[in-house]
Amino acid sequence: MSIRDTNYFPSNVVKYILLFATSFILSQAVGQSVDSVRTAILDSVSIVEADTLDSAMVTQALPVKFDSTAYYTRELSFTRYLITSEQYQDALFLLSRLEAESASASSEQRDSIRFMMGWVNYFDQNFEESIYLLSKVSDDSEISTQAKFYKSICFVYLREYDQAKQNLNEITLDSGSLEWELKMFQLGAIALLERDYNSFDSLSPYFSENHFQFSIEEQSMLIYHEELSSYKRKSPWIAGGLSALFPGIGKFYAGYRGTPFGAMYMTLPLALVAIEAVILAGVLSPQFLVLGALFGVFYVGNIWGSALSVFSIKKEIFNEIDRNIIYDMHIPLRRVFWQ
Amino acid sequence: MICIFHFAGYSGSENNTFQLADSLKDEGAFEWAALEYERICFEAFDNVVKTEALNKKSDCLLGMNNPKAAQKNLLRINYFGISDSLVYESRFRTAYSSYLSEDFEQAASQLFLVDQFLPERFQQKAAILYAITLNELRKWDQAKAKLEFWVEHSDLDSIGRDSALMNIDAVYNADNYPKFRDPERASTWSTFIPGSGQLYSGHLWDAAFSVAMMVTGLGLAAVGIFVIQYYVAGVILGYGVFQRFYMAGVKRAEYLANRKNYRTKRDYNIELLAMITLLQKKSPIHD
Known part of the structure; x- marks a missing residue:
């Protein structure tokens, strides 16, 4: 049977050419500079995605099929591991690389990267940098609430209580939910820091002490209030x-x-x-x-x-x-x- | 030292797990390479792969001149289910990073474990690092024994071996061992006889200055009491000066003894290190 007699010819030739090109890129990978390796892989991915090759062949030919969701999920999971093990510099290094190449990421993924960068800076006590990064998380993101809570506490560490309150007040939450009570708790704590005992008295009734995440802290806040308000300065x-x-x-x-x-x-x-x-x-x-x-x-x-x-x-x-x-x-x- | 103690290469995993990280390391992109090795640790289930990744990450951290981070990283290794050679590589690296971090106790403890649990060939490979670590811990007799062990198992011919052993014997002569000052004794001396602690530590001028200032204090008191007859002023001023220099002298004597010990040990160890480097050059470790 002649090759020309079949419909097999054009698509198969394209497949073999692409497969050969991809294999060649991978075979060069060890000897090349790191950036060229990464660029080569990403380029080949984009070529493959643009083409009509069936997915099975792509999976076989490439070490990683570029699924941006899976890629960023994996990278962010690794970042969380780095943060948990207190390897903040490594986490920041990874996140800054992710941000630099985030053109292919969705807006939610970009928000996640910025949020985590802000988060790492918060844990590393770089509050101003953290505020800057957390401010870049868009308001319609799922993590905007978290970002605002963290931004607020950064302002608290910087003793900018008005900004901290403003951030908390921007958060819209269902009354009675865990996050809503957390917001009340944080506002109450800021009132104590400002020695605004009237505000604290108006917020403390919302401390239900039913949420294990901060019931002990709610009790502590009432004790601090008692200590602060009952303190008698000596003459x-x-x-x-x-x-x-x-x-x-x-x-x-x-x-x-x-x-x-x-x-x-x-x-x-x-x-x-x-x-x-x-x-x-x-x-x-x-x-x-x-x-x-x-x-x-x-x-x-x-x-x-x-x-x-x-x-x-x-x-x-x-x-x-x-x-x-x-x-x-x-x-x-x-x-x-x-x- | 980094030049002397090059690590042996790995046989390496057969798969491509390390491909990206290794190429990054080869390119000198240590920070990124370290991150990729950490990723391997994060993703790997096999303890051998994890251990290799931690070892290679430590190389990157050493490449970034951060031996403390390398040591901390290596101390995470779980020694369960890995080969003798990998145990040796890991323990040796840990000891080496600890040595560079000046945590000599940790370095010695890692090398002790090599001696206790690994075959003789590994002990011989670790002997030089062990010897210089023991030098830092002032355990010169043990260091000498380690070096002799190393020479006996080296590939030197009999003449070279005898010459090396004679060199070791000459340098590690008990009569040559430095004499150290006891800081506590220096402090005690200065407590009872001001200035004597500094003299004991070998600092004559320091002792003289301390004594002079205390005599000045006593002189001020004497002038106040016997000459101008301002008894209270004389006693308070004189006591003030005397007491300040007396207390400072006691502390200074202890400090000087410690400083003297440090310098003595450093000078002696430099001499030993020169001899060891020479020996090592004559019979480099092959691996």
């Missing part, structure tokens, strides 16, 4: 007065336990030296004027420091509570969205 006048009577005691009254001894250690010896100078040389003697002035500086400084210490210890206590609040905002996000 700076009393602290200063006590330090005037005996150096360091004012700081002890304010709540410090170590620094009072430091204050005594500096001020008392100077007091003794000044007293000695006044006894031996008189009040108007240069010795007393110099040593007395030196003592005076330390003495007054200690009184001033004791008066201020009541504010500084309050700030320290509140900062500690703020750190706990932010940590308790972070944990539920991981539990709710890390699936």
Whole structure:
């Protein structure tokens, strides 16, 4: 039978040519530069997809059939593995490559890549970069809610509470759902950070404590509220007065336990030296004027420091509570969205 | 050192699992190659493939001058169900990365496991790294034994072997071992006799300065009490100066002893390393 007599000829020849070309590309793969290998594979994929070859032949000829959905699903799954194992730099490297070649990706896949880049930056404490990347996730994406939650907490870490609230308020959710209660919880936490106890009181009734993902954190938030609102600052006048009577005691009254001894250690010896100078040389003697002035500086400084210490210890206590609040905002996000 | 301890190549998997990652590594794209090896770990079910990928990833991390990351990566290896040669490659790489990260205890522990569980030929291949690791741990007798073991199993002829053994004997002479200062003893000396701890550590000028400052403190007190008769001022000022330099002297003595020990060990080990490098060049490890 002559080849020309059959309909077999044209399609088969094209198949063999393509198969040969593909095999040649693969055989060159090891010896070529990496970019050329990848480009070659992607190019051959696009040729194959454009052609009418049957899928079985394509699968056989190529190591990977370029199914963009499967490709990005696999890559994003690998990225999650990298993030879980705290290999953030590797994850970012992979994601930036994915983004660079994301022309063939769907908008949802591009959103996923940007979201994960934002996510990695968030875990790596690069909040500004994270906000920038999370902002690029489109609003109609399925993950836009998550992106806004994460963007909001990035703003919280940057102490930009208005922006954080604005992001949360942009999220539209069904009342009573898990995410809706999470939103209320986050808004309540931000109210605490802003010391806006009225807002917290209006939000805390929505804390049902029924969702295991953040029921403990809801309870903790109520405790923080109690601690913050019931905190009674010590009197700076009393602290200063006590330090005037005996150096360091004012700081002890304010709540410090170590620094009072430091204050005594500096001020008392100077007091003794000044007293000695006044006894031996008189009040108007240069010795007393110099040593007395030196003592005076330390003495007054200690009184001033004791008066201020009541504010500084309050700030320290509140900062500690703020750190706990932010940590308790972070944990539920991981539990709710890390699936 | 990197030049001396080139790793032996793998027989490698027969499949194409490593094709992309290997070509990336060959191109010097270490970061991307490391990622691709990590992907192999992620996707592989076979522990042999995972172990090979982790080993190759560590090569990339070493190529990126990050021995700590290489060490951390290699410590993930599960040694279940892999061949002796792969166990050796993995343990050797772990020891090597640990050595470069200055985690000598970890390096020694990996090489100890090679000695305990692998055939003699692997012990011989690891002997030099083991010896220099033991040097860092100041276990020179054991290092000497390791080197002798290595020479005895090397392919040197009898004359070369005798000469090498004599070299080792000469350098690893117990009389040549550096004498170390006990930091705790230096600190104790300075506590009771100011400046003596610094002298014990071999720092005469440091001792002199410390003593001079303490004498100044005492002098200030004496002047205050006996000359100008400002007793309180004299005592407080004099005590202030004395106490500062006394406490600093105690801490400084301990620091100086540690610094002296570090330098002594480093100088001696450089000498040993030069000898070992020479030996290794005479009879390179073939693999």
